[in-house]
Amino acid sequence: MSELTSLALPHVAQLHAYTPGLQPSASGWVKLNTNECPYPPSPCVVAALQREIGGNGASLRLYPNPTSAPLRATVARLHGLRPEQVCIGNGSDDILNLLVRAFCSADAALSYVMPSYSLYPVLVEIQDGRCAVIELDRTMRLPLDRIAASTARAFFLTSPNAPTGVAFSNAEIAAAANAFRGLFVVDEAYAPFARENAVPLLASNPRLVVVRTLSKAYALAGLRVGYALAHPEVIDVLDRVRDSYNVNRLSQVAAIAALEAEPYYAEVIARIVATRDQFQRELGARGWFTYPSQSNFVFTEPRNARGESGPAVAKALYDFLYAHQVLVRYFPSHALTAPFLRISVGTDAEMRVLNQTIDAWLKAPNA
Amino acid sequence: MSELTSLALPHVAQLHAYTPGLQPSASGWVKLNTNECPYPPSPCVVAALQREIGGNGASLRLYPNPTSAPLRATVARLHGLRPEQVCIGNGSDDILNLLVRAFCSADAALSYVMPSYSLYPVLVEIQDGRCAVIELDRTMRLPLDRIAASTARAFFLTSPNAPTGVAFSNAEIAAAANAFRGLFVVDEAYAPFARENAVPLLASNPRLVVVRTLSKAYALAGLRVGYALAHPEVIDVLDRVRDSYNVNRLSQVAAIAALEAEPYYAEVIARIVATRDQFQRELGARGWFTYPSQSNFVFTEPRNARGESGPAVAKALYDFLYAHQVLVRYFPSHALTAPFLRISVGTDAEMRVLNQTIDAWLKAPNA
Numbered sequence: 101m102s103e104l105t106s107l108a109l110p111h112v113a114q115l116h117a118y119t120p121g122l123q124p125s126a127s128g129w130v131k132l133n134t135n136e137c138p139y140p141p142s143p144c145v146v147a148a149l150q151r152e153i154g155g156n157g158a159s160l161r162l163y164p165n166p167t168s169a170p171l172r173a174t175v176a177r178l179h180g181l182r183p184e185q186v187c188i189g190n191g192s193d194d195i196l197n198l199l200v201r202a203f204c205s206a207d208a209a210l211s212y213v214m215p216s217y218s219l220y221p222v223l224v225e226i227q228d229g230r231c232a233v234i235e236l237d238r239t240m241r242l243p244l245d246r247i248a249a250s251t252a253r254a255f256f257l258t259s260p261n262a263p264t265g266v267a268f269s270n271a272e273i274a275a276a277a278n279a280f281r282g283l284f285v286v287d288e289a290y291a292p293f294a295r296e297n298a299v300p301l302l303a304s305n306p307r308l309v310v311v312r313t314l315s316k317a318y319a320l321a322g323l324r325v326g327y328a329l330a331h332p333e334v335i336d337v338l339d340r341v342r343d344s345y346n347v348n349r350l351s352q353v354a355a356i357a358a359l360e361a362e363p364y365y366a367e368v369i370a371r372i373v374a375t376r377d378q379f380q381r382e383l384g385a386r387g388w389f390t391y392p393s394q395s396n397f398v399f400t401e402p403r404n405a406r407g408e409s410g411p412a413v414a415k416a417l418y419d420f421l422y423a424h425q426v427l428v429r430y431f432p433s434h435a436l437t438a439p440f441l442r443i444s445v446g447t448d449a450e451m452r453v454l455n456q457t458i459d460a461w462l463k464a465p466n467a
Numbered sequence: 468m469s470e471l472t473s474l475a476l477p478h479v480a481q482l483h484a485y486t487p488g489l490q491p492s493a494s495g496w497v498k499l500n501t502n503e504c505p506y507p508p509s510p511c512v513v514a515a516l517q518r519e520i521g522g523n524g525a526s527l528r529l530y531p532n533p534t535s536a537p538l539r540a541t542v543a544r545l546h547g548l549r550p551e552q553v554c555i556g557n558g559s560d561d562i563l564n565l566l567v568r569a570f571c572s573a574d575a576a577l578s579y580v581m582p583s584y585s586l587y588p589v590l591v592e593i594q595d596g597r598c599a600v601i602e603l604d605r606t607m608r609l610p611l612d613r614i615a616a617s618t619a620r621a622f623f624l625t626s627p628n629a630p631t632g633v634a635f636s637n638a639e640i641a642a643a644a645n646a647f648r649g650l651f652v653v654d655e656a657y658a659p660f661a662r663e664n665a666v667p668l669l670a671s672n673p674r675l676v677v678v679r680t681l682s683k684a685y686a687l688a689g690l691r692v693g694y695a696l697a698h699p700e701v702i703d704v705l706d707r708v709r710d711s712y713n714v715n716r717l718s719q720v721a722a723i724a725a726l727e728a729e730p731y732y733a734e735v736i737a738r739i740v741a742t743r744d745q746f747q748r749e750l751g752a753r754g755w756f757t758y759p760s761q762s763n764f765v766f767t768e769p770r771n772a773r774g775e776s777g778p779a780v781a782k783a784l785y786d787f788l789y790a791h792q793v794l795v796r797y798f799p800s801h802a803l804t805a806p807f808l809r810i811s812v813g814t815d816a817e818m819r820v821l822n823q824t825i826d827a828w829l830k831a832p833n834a
Contacts, residue, residue, distance in 0.1 A: 136529055140528060145524055156507045160512070161504045161689065162498075163689060337479060341593050348557075348715065
């Protein structure tokens with residue numbers, strides 16, 4: 101390590117940065133790798149941005165509302181909560197970061213199941229904290245007994261889970277959260293695509309936190325808005341570690357417009373769910389094992405022309421798709437995920453290109 | 468403390484959040500309290516935003532460039548540096564936060580002079596770190612011997628300083644940075660209004676970091692963009708603790724357009740500097756002591772109609788201005804700042820309203 105790097109804190113000097121999914125700048129890709137919405141945001145979002153920018157962008161010279169107060173009010177109304185139960189983040193990653201910063205350390209572990217969102221251990225490493233990992237088995241069911249026995253300070257549960265798409269029921273989540281002794285965080289990035297969500301559980305458990313994002317169902321990944329729903333005392337803690345101007349003016353107005361455009365997004369979500377279910381049936385027809393998805397992506401175990409599956413087969417398909425400008429996600433670092441590919445649900449046209457490319461792979465000499 | 472709050476880390480449960488300057492949502496205020504630019508951003512910024520939003524906002528559904536790579540290239544070009552010497556933040560507060568997170572702890576103190584930007588101790592408290600404060604005297608000169616003797620891991624120097632407006636020369640900064648043994652950060656939020664800046668010093672000191680913002684001179688406080696200039700190894704450390712999508716798509720394109728609109732901003736800055744110098748002369752004519760400002764605000768010690776100055780006089784004028792919808796900033800918590808008011812440089816029309824309101828105060832029975 102150089103003298104300069106060694107000025108950093110020892111754990112920081114050792115860190116490896118989180119690797120986000122590829123964001124190709126060239127066009128021509130069928131991009132099914134980061135679970136973005138395949139449809140544009142509501143026209144109301146564009147109108148709200150135009151209003152805020154105005155003729156000469158004069159409002160941009162002013163700092164944004166530091167607490168995103170109007171957006172908090174909108175979120176609260178949407179979920180039937182009070183504004184003091186809402187904290188807005190620069191994406192839900194900001195919220196997750198604040199939670200780790202406020203609740204986790206070397207003495208106060210963060211627990212989560214594996215596999216789940218791969219950012220969690222990265223956030224704990226940045227904090228020089230301790231992880232208490234609960235390994236799932238291939239059923240991907242929630243091990244309630246092990247969560248109940250955990251002494252961790254906080255638990256992050258992704259539901260529907262990533263990268264599997266498997267949703268946990270409110271009955272399971274309520275049982276896990278009540279048995280767990282610390283802060284129980286349900287990361288609901290994909291909940292708009294699921295049959296149930298944990299928001300109704302907030303009323304009966306003050307240690308419960310629900311985290312949402314506008315990056316997936318609301319088609320606003322580019323604007324970075326997420327939020328936490330929790331007891332006002334937990335929100336107050338997050339606000340103490342939050343940057344005072346963490347959400348910019350344009351993101352605030354766009355998020356308000358999006359959250360108020362319920363009929364538009366209900367239709368977008370219905371369309372994505374229909375495409376997802378159709379794609380799952382097609383994968384079933386191919387004889388590929390696929391977890392039942394309640395999100396906007398599908399986690400499937402490819403079989404090659406010889407009927408083989410496994411990490412090498414998944415990698416081979418990933419590479420073939422990549423070579424044909426179809427981008428999906430491959431998670432080779434865990435035995436439970438390495439035989440699978442995670443494929444975001446795109447438009448029907450994009451899924452046709454994907455299916456045709458899979459067909460071509462199956463017919464290719466080396467598949 | 469409630470059972471719920473006590474789930475948070477002990478130092479977080481004790482924290483008090485940073486109090487930003489008031490951002491009134493009602494119109495009618497002469498807002499001279501948070502050093503925003505009184506003029507709108509360049510028309511090129513508005514055009515760049517319009518291009519990115521397009522007809523239907525379709526690009527907003529996609530994540531932003533995770534490293535803000537095109538913006539890094541623009542910043543590098545502007546300063547004659549390489550892109551690997553640049554890190555982009557969600558405002559320069561994000562950069563300061565990353566610096567504290569990467570370099571400061573209970574064992575690795577952050578040093579800074581007092582008075583300076585009041586966010587520094589807040590960031591250190593969030594980190595459960597240690598502050599090593601170097602108190603200035605009323606001359607506001609840099610105590611080189613005490614900086615040289617410091618054993619802190621990092622030093623944050625605001626230049627031009629806030630809230631005084633006093634700039635330190637490159638000769639002083641070079642001497643301080645060379646004598647100091649840790650990371651020497653020059654927070655140059657206000658450097659575009661100054662005669663000199665520390666960027667040329669980067670070539671000869673790898674432990675030097677220069678922090679900039681687009682919130683002041685570039686009239687983009689609402690969009691949250693700041694950056695660090697430093698040795699590639701220091702940038703690499705910041706990138707490891709940085710959120711992977713910290714700067715949204717619209718802020719990235721707006722910042723590029725702003726940084727490329729040099730003639731526009733040269734004129735804006737010249738106008739602000741002219742208004743500032745004129746206002747300083749007017750304060751001199753009133754007989755008010757004012758530090759020579761090289762920033763876009765002025766730090767002045769008001770005298771009432773009886774010729775008295777001091778904290779009570781400053782507070783009385785602050786309250787009078789507030790009652791007349793003129794918003795300035797008052798820093799009562801330090802003996803060196805309590806007799807002063809910090810007044811952002813607005814348009815000439817705004818400064819006329821301010822001057823007339825000061826005249827009215829001087830004629831008021833209780834002034």
